[in-house]
Amino acid sequence: MGVEPAARRPALVLIGPSGAGKSEIGRRLAEALGRPLVDTDALVENKHGRSVRQIFAEEGESGFRAKESEAVAEAAAVAGAVIACGGGVVLDPENVERLRSAGDIVYLKASPEVAAERVGDASDRPLLEGTELGDQLEKLIAQRHGLYVKAADHVVDADGAPDDVVDKLAKIWDSVSGPRVEFSLKSEPEEES
Numbered sequence: 001m002g003v004e005p006a007a008r009r010p011a012l013v014l015i016g017p018s019g020a021g022k023s024e025i026g027r028r029l030a031e032a033l034g035r036p037l038v039d040t041d042a043l044v045e046n047k048h049g050r051s052v053r054q055i056f057a058e059e060g061e062s063g064f065r066a067k068e069s070e071a072v073a074e075a076a077a078v079a080g081a082v083i084a085c086g087g088g089v090v091l092d093p094e095n096v097e098r099l100r101s102a103g104d105i106v107y108l109k110a111s112p113e114v115a116a117e118r119v120g121d122a123s124d125r126p127l128l129e130g131t132e133l134g135d136q137l138e139k140l141i142a143q144r145h146g147l148y149v150k151a152a153d154h155v156v157d158a159d160g161a162p163d164d165v166v167d168k169l170a171k172i173w174d175s176v177s178g179p180r181v182e183f184s185l186k187s188e189p190e191e192e193s
Helices: 022-033 040-048 052-076 093-102 112-119 133-151 162-177
Strands: 002-005 011-015 037-039 082-084 103-109 154-157 183-186
Touching: 011 022, 011 093, 011 162, 022 037, 022 082, 022 162, 037 040, 040 052, 040 082, 052 093, 093 103, 093 133, 103 133, 103 162, 112 133, 154 162
Parallel strands: 011 082, 011 103, 037 082, 103 154
Antiparallel strands: 002 183
16 A cells, blocks of 8 residues: 655635735635745745845846745745735736646735725835825726736635635635645555466
8 A cells, every 4th residue: 555645735826916915814814724824025025134125125126026036936836825926926927827837816806995095004015105005006906907817717806804805715725725635545456366
């Protein structure tokens, strides 16, 4: 009798604009499912010892995007994770393909009003500085909506209470992850004497 390793558990990848709740909802979902949470912005900050804002200031958006792509590759390698992505991850088609290979992608769709309320102080979000937050979020959401929809396997309205969104995501997880079996025992056929 041999032990056959379990198939790779799919990840659940959260995409959407700033303020959609990817990090907070991702954290709650990971806790509820007992799965690891991988936040691509946190990976970038931890690896490079600087905030996203500092990286943007020192290296520009292109410097940050290169680091983000490295973080996406690292996140996609974590089997069965809940992956919370930065809002601009969909700007690079290679990121989308890496994330798609890891599991199902969920677009957390948020209105500009709710996103602005959740973001609050945008001082740590470089693309939202310098203009009225609601207007800037509306512009970014409009620019990226088509990319989010194209990348997504599922679209979930994220304007509701975080616990309601987590419940919706848990149902998606159950539908895509299949049976939660760590391994299976496989009998070897007996040889005829």
